[in-house]
């Protein structure tokens with residue numbers, strides 16, 4: 141099978157199965173192909189074929205040797221804006237900017253500050269663990285192709301949260317095909333204010349009990365670049381570089397996750413989240429091995 | 443229990459901390475799950491006693507206890523304070539119950555980052571009092587705060603009365619330290635992309651024993667304010683609550699009582715269970731006089747219940763009116779509380795709420811921990827009473843409420859309040875009660891009510907649990923709620939506890955095809 145883009149239709153799937161079945165190409169030597177599914181059923185079909193015949197499936201846009209690559213940009217539908225619950229459900233191939241545009245038509249706002257690249261596919265951002273506080277539920281495909289959605293209920297207590305394996309999970313416990321994100325009302329009266337004093341001032345703000353909508357703490361140079369590309373007034377930036385550890389994350393991040401004063405929407409993932417990582421990685425690997433014993437899922441493309 | 447294991451347990455924690463007496467085995471056979479009471483009514487006071495109860499005093503002892511239980515293939519059941527209401531600590535396969543309440547230190551308060559680290563066995567109120575003395579609050583106030591532990595909260599995904607402002611326990615936890623089934627210690631964090639805490643939070647002792655946790659804290663609020671409003675209908679009340687939350691206000695307390703609960707909501711009772719308990723007991727004890735204008739109503743209600751005439755009581759309740767009481771509260775800096783209360787007042791009265799003044803809220807505040815321990819009295823009178831807290835988005839919440847009412851009304855008295863609200867939805871807290879003369883028939887009725895409730899909730903797109911967890915009581919619903927996603931949770935269980943000795947039989951249903 142040639143290394144090129146395919147739109148998935150039955151003949152292509154048949155060819156894929158055929159290729160996987162053939163002895164020289166079976167198992168780990170699966171064909172290097174990029175598929176661009178446009179439905180969840182198609183994602184499911186590829187996974188189920190790969191699972192049955194020992195192929196490996198990754199997510200990306202360019203071919204990878206020995207891996208069937210799923211290009212999820214075809215999953216670009218915005219399925220629903222639920223204005224009543226302030227939620228939007230969008231395919232993994234949608235860009236956060238497109239989702240935000242669709243939400244704003246309903247008078248709602250998607251906080252793009254959570255995304256490092258608002259013009260890259262949502263699925264990539266979620267696989268990297270970005271925007272976790274915005275995620276309400278996800279729809280994902282398991283290694284054998286079964287597609288499911290995590291329960292759509294706020295702060296449920298029905299056991300551990302499987303989302304933890306999917307958001308930030310690099311598509312290795314399941315391939316995220318769709319997500320429901322939290323929105324908020326557009327507030328026309330919102331104003332940015334500049335807070336000289338950097339992290340210290342921000343910390344004071346956080347413990348003041350004053351309600352605030354979001355805050356950004358950035359290194360000065362980066363702030364200028366970001367502000368130039370946004371409609372935020374140029375003086376709305378703290379002048380000090382952050383004194384708080386950024387823990388390997390981009391310097392620019394929304395500090396609306398700071399503490400409760402920013403509201404329940406922002407409660408997940410605080411500013412000092414994590415800390416001593418401890419030996420979490422082996423536990424994660426063990427869980428992935430049990431979920432995907434045949435190692436069908438190859439993860440996101442490098 | 444084999445004596446080599448017993449010797450090992452005694453070596454690990456000391457002889458005085460291994461208990462096998464009848465009293466202990468009965469006490470630790472049950473938590474506050476109502477089914478324990480139904481079994482008791484059938485002459486079975488301790489259907490699932492543990493073989494032994496241990497009281498470790500250190501994390502190292504917990505590590506050693508894990509190793510011992512694993513080596514001897516004996517179930518190990520972490521135990522906080524036994525206030526769980528889903529059977530989470532019931533040792534259905536025997537084994538060793540491990541009560542962690544001797545690990546009760548507040549380890550550190552970080553004034554810079556506003557964090558507290560405490561051991562898992564600390565009782566909730568003790569933790570709050572220690573924080574209060576230092577000028578902070580955790581913001582977590584379950585009604586059971588006097589009789590539940592930090593570890594139990596995390597293990598069961600607890601929610602406090604102020605969850606609209608501070609979130610539930612999963613929102614507060616920054617790090618959690620766990621003795622994994624094989625005895626390894628894992629402290630969660632998210633530096634490698636995935637934070638494993640959300641898998642351990644809500645694991646109810648099935649994936650390890652929580653020994654300590656670090657949580658966010660907040661400066662002690664300077665001021666509080668409460669106010670009650672009456673709405674013409676449940677729908678208008680729900681609309682107002684949604685507008686309050688989505689409009690950006692951050693009330694700490696939002697409690698909307700449905701019409702029946704509004705009628706029964708007595709000034710000195712916070713807990714629906716209390717109302718039912720007294721009604722039933724009054725019905726059973728005709729001679730006793732209770733002063734006050736509610737006594738007669740309670741007696742009538744109790745008598746009707748005693749006759750098993752729940753559907754009639756529901757109809758009377760519906761006929762008594764459709765109006766609903768909403769209680770809201772704010773806390774924080776005085777200036778912010780005042781401004782927020784003014785904004786809420788304008789919004790709620792603008793949406794049709796009749797201002798009922800401070801009274802309802804202040805009374806609620808005064809009695810907020812008057813939790814009901816009258817459950818067994820209700821059962822002794824031949825009735826059952828249970829509560830179920832379910833969750834749904836705003837677009838599904840009213841439908842879930844109606845479907846459950848419709849399904850349950852013919853069989854049991856039912857009332858509800860909406861007590862945990864967020865921007866995207868909230869929780870409904872149902873209380874059910876019914877009566878049958880025959881204990882076995884009572885259990886059958888109880889099963890039916892639960893079955894019909896769960897079916898209605900899931901059909902309408904809700905979750906069967908908002909803050910009580912799963913335990914034994916809801917585990918059969920997990921397949922339907924999670925679908926094929928349950929396989930992720932089975933995978934985690936298989937990977938981390940391959941011998942399946944940690945609190946077996948809880949949370950996850952027995953293995954079935956969930957494709």
Ligand SMILES: Cc1cc2nc3c(=O)[nH]c(=O)nc-3n(C[C@H](O)[C@H](O)[C@H](O)COP(=O)(O)OP(=O)(O)OC[C@H]3O[C@@H](n4cnc5c(N)ncnc54)[C@H](O)[C@@H]3O)c2cc1C
Nearest residue numbers: 522523524525526530584585591593594597600601647652
């Ligand atoms: C009257 C009453 C009112 C209540 N009100 C509320 C309320 O407002 N909000 C609310 O959320 N809940 C409420 N509950 C339910 C109950 O208090 C909570 O579920 C609480 O979180 C249980 O805490 P516990 O310490 O008693 O845990 P337990 O009942 O001892 O255990 C609960 C589960 O957690 C596991 N567990 C306990 N400790 C640990 C540990 N250290 N490590 C690992 N696993 C552990 C157990 O194995 C079990 O599965 C109420 C209960 C009662 C009886």
